[in-house]
Amino acid sequence: MKNIAVLVSGGGTNLQALIDAQARGEFLCGEIGMVVSSNPEAYALERAKQASIPGYILPRKNWPSSQAYTRALVSLLQEMGADVVVLAGFMVILTEEIVQAYPNKILNIHPALIPSFCGKGAYGLHVHEQALAYGVKVTGATVHLVTAEPDGGPIVLQKAIDVLPWDTPESLQRRVMEECEWKLLPKAVDLLCRDNLKVNGRTVEIIGGRVIV
Numbered sequence: 715m716k717n718i719a720v721l722v723s724g725g726g727t728n729l730q731a732l733i734d735a736q737a738r739g740e741f742l743c744g745e746i747g748m749v750v751s752s753n754p755e756a757y758a759l760e761r762a763k764q765a766s767i768p769g770y771i772l773p774r775k776n777w778p779s780s781q782a783y784t785r786a787l788v789s790l791l792q793e794m795g796a797d798v799v800v801l802a803g804f805m806v807i808l809t810e811e812i813v814q815a816y817p818n819k820i821l822n823i824h825p826a827l828i829p830s831f832c833g834k835g836a837y838g839l840h841v842h843e844q845a846l847a848y849g850v851k852v853t854g855a856t857v858h859l860v861t862a863e864p865d866g867g868p869i870v871l872q873k874a875i876d877v878l879p880w881d882t883p884e885s886l887q888r889r890v891m892e893e894c895e896w897k898l899l900p901k902a903v904d905l906l907c908r909d910n911l912k913v914n915g916r917t918v919e920i921i922g923g924r925v926i927v
């Protein structure tokens with residue numbers, strides 16, 4: 715069984731999707747062993763508590779630099795024996811030390827179809843504001859492996875939905891979460907824990923075929 719660490723900063727609806735998938739028996743080779751929050755007030759910590767998952771608080775302001783913070787985080791993850799790391803709405807910039815410690819073992823979920831609407835400034839509601847302002851007819855979510863380049867790692871899974879004429883950033887955010895993020899993330903975590911992802915450069919081959927979510 716792989717020991718899964720989930721990193722959060724906010725509401726934790728993606729964490730909840732993982733907890734629910736685990737409760738349904740969908741993780742064949744992994745178990746959520748810890749939740750780490752950069753924000754002491756994050757509701758995600760309450761979700762972890764409800765599911766009897768140990769929660770750790772690592773406030774960014776307690777470390778002088780991103781590198782020092784990343785090193786402290788990696789130490790904690792290694793100490794607790796984490797095998798796989800999931801960034802589920804983790805709002806802190808990490809440095810490459812974590813990628814070196816967990817090569818191709820870190821997943822991130824982004825609420826757009828990468829390479830659109832990602833990178834600097836593309837977080838939270840801003841992503842959906844950018845998509846609406848650009849006039850795209852589809853948007854969605856992406857789960858990718860984390861590399862040193864922000865939002866730039868190899869893509870594991872993507873799902874698209876239509877943008878509707880009456881969409882607001884809020885309505886789009888909600889539908890992208892419900893119809894894409896909460897489905898994609900548990901699937902990708904299961905595939906990674908089962909060692910079913912083969913990375914060739916930018917391309918991720920899913921061993922055993924295509925995944926439909």
Ligand code: GRF
Binds near residue numbers: 724758825891
């Ligand atoms: C999600 O939209 C996720 O894609 C992004 O941050 C948000 C986190 O939401 N990276 P939640 O805390 O999981 O509810």
